[in-house]
Amino acid sequence: MPNEKVRKILSNSIGCLCIIIFFSLTTYIVYVFYSTIAITTLEEKRYGKFIFHFIFGNWLAINIYFHYIMACVTSPGLAKDYQHLARQYPICKKCSFNKPPRTHHCSWCNVCVLRFDHHCPWLNNCVGFYNYRYFFQFCCFMATGCLYAGFFGYREYQISRLGVQVFRHIDSFFKVPDILEDLGVDGFITYYIFILTVPVGFALTGFSCCHAHMISRDETSVERLLQIDYKKDSITYNNSCLDNWKRFLGVYTLGEFIGRILLPSMHKPRGNGITTSDYDINTDLLPHQQGHISYGSNIYHHISDNYLFRKYRSEMSSWRKPHTISREWQHVVKTC
Numbered sequence: 001m002p003n004e005k006v007r008k009i010l011s012n013s014i015g016c017l018c019i020i021i022f023f024s025l026t027t028y029i030v031y032v033f034y035s036t037i038a039i040t041t042l043e044e045k046r047y048g049k050f051i052f053h054f055i056f057g058n059w060l061a062i063n064i065y066f067h068y069i070m071a072c073v074t075s076p077g078l079a080k081d082y083q084h085l086a087r088q089y090p091i092c093k094k095c096s097f098n099k100p101p102r103t104h105h106c107s108w109c110n111v112c113v114l115r116f117d118h119h120c121p122w123l124n125n126c127v128g129f130y131n132y133r134y135f136f137q138f139c140c141f142m143a144t145g146c147l148y149a150g151f152f153g154y155r156e157y158q159i160s161r162l163g164v165q166v167f168r169h170i171d172s173f174f175k176v177p178d179i180l181e182d183l184g185v186d187g188f189i190t191y192y193i194f195i196l197t198v199p200v201g202f203a204l205t206g207f208s209c210c211h212a213h214m215i216s217r218d219e220t221s222v223e224r225l226l227q228i229d230y231k232k233d234s235i236t237y238n239n240s241c242l243d244n245w246k247r248f249l250g251v252y253t254l255g256e257f258i259g260r261i262l263l264p265s266m267h268k269p270r271g272n273g274i275t276t277s278d279y280d281i282n283t284d285l286l287p288h289q290q291g292h293i294s295y296g297s298n299i300y301h302h303i304s305d306n307y308l309f310r311k312y313r314s315e316m317s318s319w320r321k322p323h324t325i326s327r328e329w330q331h332v333v334k335t336c
């Protein structure tokens with residue numbers, strides 16, 4: 001029990017630190033844009049460039065902040081809130097609540113999370129059924145924003161300060177004294193913040209691509225690592241890659257894509273995160289907010305003879321580590 005408290009405090013401390021780092025760095029780059037780059041661009045009457053960077057930069061910044069905040073504050077979907085829909089599922093040994101399929105226990109938060117993907121210290125939150133879209137869109141917008149700042153912002157910053165681009169990215173390794181001399185201490189720090197966004201942007205791009213691949217296959221990080229395929233034996237599951245994306249994003253037309261994906265949107269994912277057979281049920285309200293348990297009961301009756309469900313229950317009752325897991329991931333198994 002003391003270990004759980006220590007872990008909780010450690011998790012919150014690291015999470016708060018990550019949130020402060022995120023807001024500090026992103027806000028500082030926005031500040032540099034308005035205080036240095038935008039003023040110089042306007043003074044030099046480069047209006048076309050100013051308008052482009054103003055619209056594109058603000059669109060990115062709004063989407064980054066929105067999806068980050070929503071991913072942080074949105075509950076990923078806790079199994080304990082859906083117990084009236086989950087009484088016939090196995091009990092979690094750590095928190096003693098029923099675990100619907102695809103639910104995993106987060107050791108950092110000590111809760112069972114629906115369609116658990118991972119615990120993200122940068123969000124100080126789990127990533128699960130209800131906030132996965134926010135998390136994924138944040139990664140995409142942040143990757144774009146980092147590469148935009150790292151390749152265009154850093155060039156415009158030099159032009160604003162020195163009148164012309166003097167240093168290249170490679171110079172950040174070999175011309176440190178020259179950069180310090182030409183830009184001063186504050187310009188030196190700002191320059192390297194812009195440089196830092198380049199590797200972060202590439203790393204986030206790779207990370208986003210990995211998640212895009214998993215979304216295409218409708219699998220979570222945990223399922224991928226543990227090589228659990230919940231749908232191979234499912235009678236009901238036969239969704240294509242495109243269907244998986246439509247369901248994940250909650251869009252079915254081009255208009256919805258523009259309004260819900262390119263612009264901030266708070267629409268909820270389809271389904272309730274408890275069963276795979278309810279994906280076509282549109283639940284704008286959370287199940288426990290809908291006020292009729294019969295809805296959940298119908299789902300149970302529908303899936304009670306489902307082979308996938310029986311298989312999951314038998315697997316959970318005699319949980320064993322898959323033989324194919326490498327040793328380095330075995331500690332992950334213990335925490336899920």
Ligand SMILES: [Zn+2]
Pocket residue numbers: 092093094095096097104105106110111112
């Ligand atoms: Zn649990």
Ligand SMILES: [Zn+2]
Pocket residue numbers: 106107108109110118119120125126127
């Ligand atoms: Zn967690």
